[in-house]
Amino acid sequence: MCQKIPPLQYTIQSMGQVILTGDRPTGKLHLGHYVGSLASRVRLQDQHRQFVLIADSQALTDHAHEPCKVRENILEVAFDYLAVGVDPRKTTICIQSLIPALPELTMYYLNLVTWNRLKHNPTVKSEIQQKGYGEEVPAGFMIYPISQAADITAFKATLVPVGDDQIPMIEQTVEVVRKFNRLYNTSVLLEPEAVLSAQARLPGLDGRAKMSKSLGNAIYLSDDADTLAKKIKGMYTDPGHLRVEDPGKVEGNPVFTYLDVFATDKEKVRSLKDRYARGGLGDSTVKKYLLEVLEEFLSPIRQRRQEIAQDPKAVMQILHEGTRVAIEVAHKTLVEVRQAMGINYFT
Ligand code: TRP
Numbered sequence: 001m002c003q004k005i006p007p008l009q010y011t012i013q014s015m016g017q018v019i020l021t022g023d024r025p026t027g028k029l030h031l032g033h034y035v036g037s038l039a040s041r042v043r044l045q046d047q048h049r050q051f052v053l054i055a056d057s058q059a060l061t062d063h064a065h066e067p068c069k070v071r072e073n074i075l076e077v078a079f080d081y082l083a084v085g086v087d088p089r090k091t092t093i094c095i096q097s098l099i100p101a102l103p104e105l106t107m108y109y110l111n112l113v114t115w116n117r118l119k120h121n122p123t124v125k126s127e128i129q130q131k132g133y134g135e136e137v138p139a140g141f142m143i144y145p146i147s148q149a150a151d152i153t154a155f156k157a158t159l160v161p162v163g164d165d166q167i168p169m170i171e172q173t174v175e176v177v178r179k180f181n182r183l184y185n186t187s188v189l190l191e192p193e194a195v196l197s198a199q200a201r202l203p204g205l206d207g208r209a210k211m212s213k214s215l216g217n218a219i220y221l222s223d224d225a226d227t228l229a230k231k232i233k234g235m236y237t238d239p240g241h242l243r244v245e246d247p248g249k250v251e252g253n254p255v256f257t258y259l260d261v262f263a264t265d266k267e268k269v270r271s272l273k274d275r276y277a278r279g280g281l282g283d284s285t286v287k288k289y290l291l292e293v294l295e296e297f298l299s300p301i302r303q304r305r306q307e308i309a310q311d312p313k314a315v316m317q318i319l320h321e322g323t324r325v326a327i328e329v330a331h332k333t334l335v336e337v338r339q340a341m342g343i344n345y346f347t
Helices: 031-044 056-060 067-084 101-110 115-119 122-131 144-154 164-183 225-233 254-262 266-278 283-309 312-341
Strands: 018-023 049-054 091-095 159-161 193-195
Touching: 018 031, 018 144, 031 049, 031 067, 031 159, 049 067, 049 312, 056 067, 056 144, 067 091, 067 283, 067 312, 091 312, 101 144, 101 164, 101 312, 115 122, 122 144, 122 164, 144 164, 144 312, 164 193, 225 283, 254 266, 254 283, 266 283, 283 312
Parallel strands: 018 049, 018 159, 049 091, 159 193
Antiparallel strands: none
């Protein structure tokens, strides 16, 4: 992990489209993140110019009281990225709060959106509910979709690989872009498009629709083999499947959803499903196979992560270099934005 990372040199024109995506550093990343967007990032980095933002400013919108947690998780998230194969020679990994153009763009965009529209952003609405904020929602949290529009447009990204919960953010960004370009009679900003993974979102261990850190139903990329085994053992299956000989439900059974996603032997999964549905196949047998499958998937990631985590300074260096590049790119857009608005006073 001590090898020197060559400086990022490609120009935006030299490769496909521009991709921007990111994560809030509030915890380690889990299989839901992998399925929802990490896998696409690894795939897309070869054909496109990709930026990945560690969104610490956005994390602070609901973690203002825990800046240390955010700080610590910047490295954890970076370890996860590198462990799954996000390659810093192909992808610029950067830290949001260190890019001054982003809050400045946010300020200008905020004037193009109504308070009423912000209140109706479905993602924000459901997060407010989940966190129990009611009317006491931090103002910074209310406006984070606009700061996300700044993230995306600052890099002139047209592709945004995200989980489906983020679609309203992309829609709101498109609205900002259209409004800006129309109002200032320009084409400086580009409309982004969400890249959704072919795989629907991964359910939680408890069978709820979404795997999520805050719901406590996640398998982390960094979970050790014992933790993984325990989690799988305690997984929700079909509550009506009490005895081995009972017919079980495959539909909505997360054990089978995970097998569909991660098992390469599709034939075997099909025959397990058949036997389970007919009756005569115990949960523990299916879970044992799932453990094998997930262990095979996670163990190389876990091993790489351990190696990478041994040299946190080298990882900070990667983030430093990526952030330096990102600052430049975002600043260029900011200059164009100010020019389009006619507030470029001294040029
Ligand atoms: N909102 C995203 C999340 O919670 C993180 C994020 C911040 C992001 N800025 C972004 C995602 C820009 C895509 C593009 O996971």
